[in-house]
Amino acid sequence: MLIKTNAIVLSKIKYRDNDLIVKCYTEKKGVVSYLLRGVLKSKKRNSKIAHFQLLSQLHIEENRKANHSLQTIKESRLAYVYKSAYTSVFKSAIIMFLAEVLSNTLKEEEQNEQLYNYLKTTLQWFDYQDEFSNFHLLFLLNLTKHLGFYPNTLEKNKPYFNISNGLFEPKKEGVYSISGNNLATLKQLLGMKFDRLHTIKLSSKQRQSFLSMILLYFELHLGDFKKPKSLQILNQVFN
Known part of the structure; x- marks a missing residue:
């Protein structure tokens, strides 16, 4: 199921070589953890990774699967750009x-x-x-x-x-x-x-x-x- 929500990044940890596990506080679902596959690959580093700094504020579209501890993000963009x-x-x-x-x-x-x-x-x-x-x-x-x-x-x-x-x-x-x-x-x-x-x-x-x-x-x-x-x-x- 596709869910659109705002989210604030609480933590992130490296998983395997090129992946991140990011925990967010979301407007619609409370605390949700996401698996971001391949986000640390060099060709993607300058685009996706910048969205997931601590306490960054995002608009995200997540592919929610019931009973999964890790969800996936279809699309993300900054909801607010810190000055x-x-x-x-x-x-x-x-x-x-x-x-x-x-x-x-x-x-x-x-x-x-x-x-x-x-x-x-x-x-x-x-x-x-x-x-x-x-x-x-x-x-x-x-x-x-x-x-x-x-x-x-x-x-x-x-x-x-x-x-x-x-x-x-x-x-x-x-x-x-x-x-x-x-x-x-x-x-x-x-x-x-x-x-x-x-x-x-x-x-x-x-x-x-x-x-x-x-x-x-x-x-x-x-x-x-x-x-x-x-x-x-x-x-x-x-x-």
Whole structure:
């Protein structure tokens, strides 16, 4: 069956000599993996392979076969051409990091149009920005809305936040209760629009500390979440 859908590339791995296996988050079917035969052959390298960079946004026509773990793509074209996401070292580090997080967290093979639109619009916004050093922090925090564990903000005036249960608390309750700079940054980011991100000023140390907290938050709420290997590269670039 031929299906037309938009898709965002989450990961790619080489398979045999000339093939790629590409995992995408699609608008119509959620997470889908594709086998791209012969895409690494030299005569095709400059055309097809350029479409499948991390977090690239595509229009694809897939030949869907029921009960197959790997689908095939009949045709692909870019749905959006990034202006700076791949040419800036800093943005490329964020792209690599977020792609790894998304590949790790998005599992559902079903349509979620809200989530797809969130990924599409925020990545396009990011592409146009000159100030973006805190983008990944708000991106990950808002992603938890779609994954089902966004912090409960009803009592955000309380002096502690428990990353184990996602609640604000009046007193420290164990090792997962946070306060200080990380709590202050969390309260600033909750409900913030992306176009207000430039108002938050963080040192590289504060940014890394908050990111570590967010990743631990993911680990506590997603049983199979693994700390991204690209985290070290991201921290080095923004150090």
